[in-house]
Amino acid sequence: MLPWVIHALRSSGPCGAEAGYLPGNQELLPVSGALSLASVHPRMFKEYFQYKGISFPRLIYSEQGLREVENEFQVRDDDVFNVTYQKSGTVWMLEILSLIHSNGDPSRCRTVPNWDRGPWYETVLGLQTARSNQPPRLISSHLPIQLFAKSFFQSKAKVLYTVRNPKDVFVSLYHFAQIFRPYKEPGQLDQFLEQFLEGDVPFGSWFDHVKGWMGLRGHENFFWISYEELQQDLRGSVERICRFLGKQLDAQAMDGVVENASFQAMKQNKMSNFSLAPRFLLDQTHSSFLRKGIAGDWKNQLTTAQSENFDRVYREQMQGLELSFPWDELSPQPSPPPTPGGS
Numbered sequence: 001m002l003p004w005v006i007h008a009l010r011s012s013g014p015c016g017a018e019a020g021y022l023p024g025n026q027e028l029l030p031v032s033g034a035l036s037l038a039s040v041h042p043r044m045f046k047e048y049f050q051y052k053g054i055s056f057p058r059l060i061y062s063e064q065g066l067r068e069v070e071n072e073f074q075v076r077d078d079d080v081f082n083v084t085y086q087k088s089g090t091v092w093m094l095e096i097l098s099l100i101h102s103n104g105d106p107s108r109c110r111t112v113p114n115w116d117r118g119p120w121y122e123t124v125l126g127l128q129t130a131r132s133n134q135p136p137r138l139i140s141s142h143l144p145i146q147l148f149a150k151s152f153f154q155s156k157a158k159v160l161y162t163v164r165n166p167k168d169v170f171v172s173l174y175h176f177a178q179i180f181r182p183y184k185e186p187g188q189l190d191q192f193l194e195q196f197l198e199g200d201v202p203f204g205s206w207f208d209h210v211k212g213w214m215g216l217r218g219h220e221n222f223f224w225i226s227y228e229e230l231q232q233d234l235r236g237s238v239e240r241i242c243r244f245l246g247k248q249l250d251a252q253a254m255d256g257v258v259e260n261a262s263f264q265a266m267k268q269n270k271m272s273n274f275s276l277a278p279r280f281l282l283d284q285t286h287s288s289f290l291r292k293g294i295a296g297d298w299k300n301q302l303t304t305a306q307s308e309n310f311d312r313v314y315r316e317q318m319q320g321l322e323l324s325f326p327w328d329e330l331s332p333q334p335s336p337p338p339t340p341g342g343s
């Protein structure tokens with residue numbers, strides 16, 4: 001969701017020497033000189049628009065761009081899509097895929113920003129980058145399946161879908177929304193939790209997103225993996241990803257992928273940690289984009305009541321999806337009360 005920020009920064013130059021553009025709904029706002037808050041209409045910050053029932057921040061997306069992605073974008077058979085619900089490990093998978101492509105050599109990851117290596121094609125400027133990148137293209141997306149490029153469904157392009165414990169997604173999003181200016185302030189955690197569970201956040205409902213994409217299970221061009229599996233066994237996960245991509249890495253190349261896709265390596269890489277984003281858009285003073293990088297942080301952030309409420313909605317929403325996720329055993333369905341006289 002950040003790529004256009006950096007495009008704006010890049011096109012205005014690090015010292016703001018050239019004119020850049022910030023995307024808006026109706027028009028592109030010219031930004032001359034150094035980017036500053038004064039350059040952007042205050043209305044553009046923290047305002048969402050609805051596209052087919054899903055909220056998008058106006059500062060980054062446009063109705064026209066979303067229509068183009070859905071109806072006109074030409075997917076190529078050799079495209080690889082990195083798809084997630086936000087805060088599920090998008091930039092991690094982007095790094096892994098970049099490193100697999102370069103046989104574990106980190107040079108490109110250290111010199112080309114991740115938003116150029118794997119642009120989020122639903123953003124205004126990400127779409128331009130995706131169109132102009134040379135094949136084979138790596139493209140990132142948070143779009144729910146119903147808004148994805150229609151041409152994908154007639155192609156042999158591959159989708160890798162990363163899914164994460166929604167409680168950790170929620171916690172990560174709660175912190176991110178406090179530092180990312182295009183997003184509305186999340187307010188109290190309790191209130192934001194209600195919005196999240198109702199799908200009243202950008203990209204809509206986590207439940208709908210996951211159920212929608214999981215409908216592609218079994219298709220040969222669809223692969224899914226969890227953030228938790230990446231955490232538990234990164235090397236084994238990379239091997240599975242390589243098999244899906246039809247790519248063979250020798251042991252040295254595999255070492256290169258695993259080492260350079262670690263949380264610490266990515267945190268130190270300015271092409272991956274968003275430290276190049278202008279502070280008035282992403283202020284990493286009090287919290288970072290690469291914040292904790294762990295599974296299960298929700299236990300530190302949610303009360304028992306909040307967690308139980310989450311579990312209740314989760315069970316309602318996910319019933320019927322015959323699929324178990326690594327976190328399911330962490331929140332088992334409460335056993336029914338013992339029947340009188342039963343053993």
Ligand SMILES: Nc1ncnc2c1ncn2[C@@H]1O[C@H](COP(=O)(O)OS(=O)(=O)O)[C@@H](OP(=O)(O)O)[C@H]1O
Pocket residue numbers: 001084085086087088089090091092168171172173175261262263264266289290291292293294297
């Ligand atoms: N290498 C690596 N290892 C472990 N965890 C990692 C890694 N890279 C990113 N992350 C964590 O992923 C969270 C950000 O998710 P996304 O990249 O999907 O964010 S976004 O939706 O594209 O804005 C965010 O999670 P939280 O730390 O829980 O906030 C990142 O820290």
